[in-house]
Amino acid sequence: MFKHxxxxxxxxxxxxxxxxxxxxxLEQFGGPHGELKAAMQYMTQSVACNDSKIRDMLQDIAAEEMSHLEMVGECISLLLGPTDNISRDFPALHMALLAGGPPLMNSMGIPWTGAYIESTGDLYTDLSSNSTAELRAKLIYERLLQQTDDAGVKDMVRFLLSREESHNFSFMQAINTLAGTGVNKNFRDSEFSKKYMNLSTGMGDARGPWNQGNGIQYEENPNEKYGGPAQYGKDRGPDSPGEIGPGYTDRTRNNPQFAQPQSPNPSPVTKPQSPSPLH
Known part of the structure; x- marks a missing residue:
């Protein structure tokens, strides 16, 4: 139940x-990093969330994002001023003509779309996406601060910017509780999950924690080592960890040479008798 x-x-x-x-x-009203996108994304994710604690967090933040949408919309309407009699060079002509208020579009006039919403059902993936979304929104608000001298507007923008930081922190802390689950659990299922491929040639190859330490193997010339026909080693058996597992019969889809293993004690097969020829 929702209550305004x-x-x-x-x-x-x-x-x-x-x-x-x-x-x-308008960028934060109907844009891809705006408040409506955030509210719809977090609410959509909460529906598929089976973790009661994280579901509660998603719903709390989604509800707050709706309140932010109301704030941004109210601010836009006040900034427009009277629209009963407008000049031809009015800087926001589309809003004055359409409704005298904010339409669901971004600052370039592109309509809001459900394609902005990212929801996979994997909590580790979704919360990582949410954390990034909050940082993008924070960046937009920081840039908006540079475009106005209105003290009241700047005060509101700073509040919203601070709430983006708070939401990002909440999502990051929740992600830390999910280590080893979902897509994070399935990570590193082969030797190539811990390799860094140096694929930029010339001076200035950089090293850092992204390509050294933590068990990472740095491949200086991966094209020489791995290029050409596949030479990654013998494929694992069909029942090995990380593979589809037993019970899956269509293994010829990606490997036409695969020979279906026979049962250890195959039962004898009785061939049907051919009908006697007619004389």
Whole structure:
């Protein structure tokens, strides 16, 4: 059950209309890194979440993102100012003509779409995506701060920016509780999961924790070692860890040469008798 409370999470105050900035702020109303995207993504993920604690977190943050959408929309409407009589060079003409308020589109006029939503059902993957989404939104707000001198608007933007930081922190902490689960559990299923391929030639090859230490093997010339026909070693048996496992019969799909193993004690097969020829 959802309930709208008429008191905003943070009071929106605008000193004076600024249609140009109103158009820029649309990025966080109907853009790919905006508040509606975040609310819909986290709520969608919560539906498929079987972890009660993380589901609660997703729903809490999704509800707050809806309150942020309301704040941004209210701010845009105030920044537009009166739209009863507008000039031909009005900086946000599309909003004045369509509704006198924020349409669900970004600052370039591209409509909001459900394609922005990322939900896989794997908690480790989804929370990693959410953490990144919060950082992208924070970056947009930081850039928006550079585009206005309105004290009230800057105050609201700083609040929203801070909440993006808070949500990112929550997602990162939740990710830490999922180590060794989901897609993280399935990682490193072969020797190539711990190799770094040096594929940029010339001066300036850099080394760091991304390609050394932690069991990582640095391949200086991977094309010489692995290029050409596949030479990765003998394929694992069909029942080995990481493979599809027993009971899967269509192994010829990706390996036409695969010979179906025979049962250790095959039962005799009785061939049907051919009908007697007619005389």
């Amino acid at each position: 409370i008429k008191d905003m999470e943070y009071t929106v105050h605008v000193d004076q209309p600024d249609p140009r900035f109103a158009n820029l702020l």
